[in-house]
Amino acid sequence: MRILVTGGAGFLGSHLVDRLLDEGHEVIALDNLQTGSRDNVAHVAGHRRFSFVEHDVIRPYEVGPLDRIYNLACAASPPRYQADPIHTTLTSVLGVVHALEYGNEQRARVLQASTSEVYGDPDVHPQPEDYRGNVNPHGPRACYDEGKRCAESLVMDHHRTRGTEVRIARIFNTYGPRMDLDDGRVVSTFIVQALRGVPLTIYGDGSQTRSLCYVDDLIDGLVRLMEHPTETGPINLGNPVELTVRELADRVRELTGSESPLGRRPLPVDDPRQRRPVIDRARRLLGFEPRVALHDGLVRTIEDFRVRLGVTRAA
Numbered sequence: 517m518r519i520l521v522t523g524g525a526g527f528l529g530s531h532l533v534d535r536l537l538d539e540g541h542e543v544i545a546l547d548n549l550q551t552g553s554r555d556n557v558a559h560v561a562g563h564r565r566f567s568f569v570e571h572d573v574i575r576p577y578e579v580g581p582l583d584r585i586y587n588l589a590c591a592a593s594p595p596r597y598q599a600d601p602i603h604t605t606l607t608s609v610l611g612v613v614h615a616l617e618y619g620n621e622q623r624a625r626v627l628q629a630s631t632s633e634v635y636g637d638p639d640v641h642p643q644p645e646d647y648r649g650n651v652n653p654h655g656p657r658a659c660y661d662e663g664k665r666c667a668e669s670l671v672m673d674h675h676r677t678r679g680t681e682v683r684i685a686r687i688f689n690t691y692g693p694r695m696d697l698d699d700g701r702v703v704s705t706f707i708v709q710a711l712r713g714v715p716l717t718i719y720g721d722g723s724q725t726r727s728l729c730y731v732d733d734l735i736d737g738l739v740r741l742m743e744h745p746t747e748t749g750p751i752n753l754g755n756p757v758e759l760t761v762r763e764l765a766d767r768v769r770e771l772t773g774s775e776s777p778l779g780r781r782p783l784p785v786d787d788p789r790q791r792r793p794v795i796d797r798a799r800r801l802l803g804f805e806p807r808v809a810l811h812d813g814l815v816r817t818i819e820d821f822r823v824r825l826g827v828t829r830a831a
């Protein structure tokens with residue numbers, strides 16, 4: 517197949533590119549390099565079935581015939597998506613409109629990368645797909661949360677009114693090699709701090725929870741959903757093993773052998789208190805199953821960070 521990955525030079529996008537090339541497809545990565553990087557796709561730059569287009573999805577694009585569009589383009593870490601919040605909303609809303617219109621024209625199937633953030637700060641725990649969420653529509657996270665919620669609405673309206681073939685994946689926190697070293701996310705931040713021997717910045721009291729999925733597992737779920745013959749979703753994709761931020765800090769210190777102390781910072785506004793996916797639908801409909809345990813995933817991620825930081829052992 518000929519497949520477009522928007523956000524193809526990002527963390528998830530570049531891993532998806534690798535998987536699709538391995539499966540024998542022709543892959544076009546489209547990215548504005550706002551948070552993505554050419555480094556993430558440098559290893560496939562000379563591949564005969566790979567091409568890269570520098571472009572911002574808030575404007576329409578034309579890349580020739582297509583069978584599939586994975587619409588992953590959007591800054592996804594809170595500091596990054598809040599740096600230019602209007603652009604973040606436009607990326608989700610206009611980006612999905614352009615993917616859907618192009619997909620419809622090409623008779624290509626479109627998968628939208630949605631997010632656990634559609635559940636906001638959830639008052640139902642864990643979160644099944646039919647939970648409608650608790651989002652502050654005008655807070656500092658709204659540009660991302662509401663942009664992604666609006667994108668889901670556009671995807672389903674396109675499907676209902678124009679017959680566009682669509683899929684919606686609600687992606688929960690994902691980590692792994694190639695994460696941006698300073699994207700401000702908790703996993704990347706703690707690993708960098710541990711390897712540099714500086715305090716790990718725990719926001720609030722560290723009792724808030726997240727459920728962390730290793731990138732290979734997540735990518736497998738995306739491909740399974742895209743290739744399901746009929747299921748549109750939304751479907752939660754993630755790993756339901758939940759831990760507190762404080763527990764994560766302890767795991768990272770232990771696995772890096774770091775002596776870094778724990779530091780405290782204020783809890784960001786509207787920071788979700790808890791998050792854990794119900795993945796029964798993904799298991800039943802897609803045969804999805806996260807396989808990489810947190811310990812193994814963190815070891816692989818730390819190794820990748822050591823290489824990129826040029827650190828042989830923790831400070």
Ligand code: UDP
Nearest residue numbers: 594700701702703705717718719724761787
């Ligand atoms: N967090 C933290 N220290 C950091 C970065 C994040 O304690 O240096 C916390 C943050 O407040 C949140 C959790 O870790 O409760 C996950 O944050 P992240 O930015 O990775 O993702 P998101 O909030 O979008 O799930």
